[in-house]
Amino acid sequence: MAAEIPALLAMAFRSVMDEVHEHLAAEGFGDVRPAHGFVFQYLSHREGATAVELGQHLGVTKQAAVQLVDELEQRGYVERRPHPTDGRSRMVVLAPRGWACVxxxxxxxxxxxxxxxxxxxxxxxxxxxxxLRAIVAESGQPVALRPVW
Incomplete structure (x- = not known):
């Protein structure tokens, strides 16, 4: 069946992530939700991000991103730090617990x-x-790893 590959890719991803979350729960990270992983992945490849940048990456409003950051900060996964060039903004970075989860x-x-x-x-x-790299590159545009809400 020709149209089966996208569904199989989605099921393979789901299978992998279900197993990851089972392991995380058993290892003390049971409060991590799938949406958190997209934040962790994004932050692990840069020196931090503002809530606006996280919102843009996740495809959500700044307010939703701030709420998610608040939740992750309360759980010890991220920290807010002063922005290096903008005194009005704060940078969100992975905390040691966030890095341990990654x-x-x-x-x-x-x-x-x-x-x-x-x-x-x-x-x-x-x-x-x-x-898979070739398929992703074929689009000719960067493809963000983010949730499909």
């Missing part, structure tokens, strides 16, 4: 990929990774 996610992803190697072989996993 490290656990990467470890679980690595283990899942090892299982895929056992299941379909190293060459197939390498090819899958290359093929």
């Amino acid at each position: 490290e656990r996610v990467v470890a679980v992803w690595t283990e899942i990929e090892r299982r895929w190697v056992d299941l379909i072989g190293a060459d197939q996993v390498h090819r899958l990774r290359a093929d």
